[in-house]
Amino acid sequence: MNTFNNNSMKWRYLKQHIFFGLVRASALIITLALGGIIFYIVYNGIGAISWDFITKPPTDSMTKGGIMPAILGTIYLTVGAIAIGLPLGIASAIYLTEYAKQGRIVRFIKVGINCLAGVPSVVFGLFGLGFFVILMKFGSSILAGSLTLGFLILPTIIGASEEALKSVPQTFREASLSLGVSKWQTTFRIVLPNALPGILTGSILGIGRAAGETAPIMFTAAAYFTSKLPGSIFDEVMALPYHIYVLATAGTNIEATRPIQFGTVLVLVAVVLGIDLVAIVIRSYMRRNKRW
Amino acid sequence: METNIIIKLNNVNFYYGQSRALTDISMTFGKNKVTALIGPSGCGKSTLLRLLNRMNDLIDGTRVEGEILFEDKNIYAPDIDPVEIRRKIGMVFQKPNPFPKTIYNNIAYGPKLTGVNAGDLDTLVEQSLKQSVLWNEVKDILNKSAMNLSGGQQQRLCIARALAMKPDILLMDEPTSALDPISTAKIEDLIEELKKDYTIIIVTHNMQQAARISDETAFFYIGNLVEYNKTEKIFTKPDVKQTEDYITGRFG
Secondary structure, eight states, X not given: OHHHHHHHHHHHHHHHXXXXXXXXXXXXXXXXXXXXXXXXXXXXXXXXXXXXHHHSOEETTTTEEXXXXXXXXXXXHHHHHHHHHHHHHHHHHHIIIXXXXXXXXXXXXXXXXXXXXXXXXXXXXXXXXXIIIIISOOOSSHHHHHHHHHHHHHHHHHHHHHHHHHTSXXXXXXXXXXXXXXXXXHIIIIIHHHHHHHHHHHHHHHXXXXXXXXXXXXXXXXXXXXXXXXXXXXXXXXXXXXXXXXXXXXXXXTGGGHHHHHHHHHHHHHHHHHHHHHHHHHHHHHHTTOOO | OOXXXXXEEEEEXXXXXXXXXXXXEEEEXXXXXXXXXXXXXXXXXXXXXXXXXXXXXXXXXXXXXXXXXXXXXXXXXXXXXXXXXXXXXXXXXXXXXXXXXXXXXXXXXXXXXXXXXXXXXXXXXXXXXXXXXXHHHHTTOTTSBGGGSOHHHHHHHHHHHHHTTOOSEEEEESTTTTXXXXXXXXXXXXXXXXXXTSEEEEEOSOHHHHHHHOSEEEEEETTEEEEEEEHHHHXXXXXXXXXXXXXXXXXX
């Protein structure tokens, strides 16, 4: 009996070890893949990075000089996308969770939003071209590109906001309403402030995506080369993802631009991480006195 | 309406979707009285309480029939704003639910946003906390988060928060069921004190509590008002057998 027990215990421990091993290996593979990609980019790109590279425009058919206009363009487009996507997305989520009567129509809208999330980004690009660039006559511009990217990240922001709003305890709403505070005020003074950290967490994903997408901006905002920096939101801009795409596929001398391509990729990754970092800092600041 | 009556229900029916939660309730609540609503779980006592400040409006698919008169006006009349009703009829919930704000801002929140009693907030905060007998415990930590208080303190803070709106009526939905005996005793003393200035309607599962603190007691069973009388009478010589069975612990 004793030996049987020992064996069965051993077998159970073994199983446990195998299982933990597998889980650990999965985590390790993901970390290694991520580390590998980052290492590859940094290793190949770091040589191109210099003060001139990030502060000067390109020269000599893109084979020399910097990428400053593309960095600036990506920041403009991303900030524009946030300025459009975040308020619109939060407002939609507030309507869906706080105001709309739960039923068939709301379900239909939610299905629609989920479908939107699955639409390939090139389709957003073509929509932006047809609607903002041509029909609304914005031309290929920061405005058209920001709107297109804003719509692209809308489903992510709505989804994250809905979850965050739902996680605010119902008792907070009841407490506020029972004091004779209106629903509007309750939403803005109690529900939204408590949901904001969650909303930002989810929105970070969308924001990173907005900065890195190529297809939505290639028809709506991005230029192969601009001789001067944009003066208004109706001007075209260079943008990092599009710059990489152009250098890697359409340049006059693709091989000669290789170091610049890697350098640009490194900068793009850094910009995306930078945007994420800002959001994380804001979030942790807002979370400080939240506990329930 | 007679001067000593503050709320009057006439043939009130209430439905969650298809199912009826309250059947033909007619009753009155006395001014500056403590009225206890008792009965087994699911008897409709909490539902009735939440009808009085229109908190059931928040639940989709509910329906009210009959009328509930407060100051001679039907609070379910189409031209009545439920927000106005809730300013005059405050509520304390089963679980203490302070906002994740400072103690001071928990109290100041309602007056600030509604503009009611918003004159001198410092005085109002102090006054409300003194009324709920919490002032001495928190006067030095008004700018600390309310979430750090104990459960009993949080519940007294919630009472103070409701009092800051200077309501006519205070509805209490099992306010001590989540609290320890000492905190419960403090709240019961507080209710005794508050009834000089307020009308209190309290739902409770605890029959000793109803007997201790209330002037009138209403016994509900499956959505019906079975018996409603002076508390003394209900707990000594109830008219209905069902009431007697319940208060003596034979069911419920």
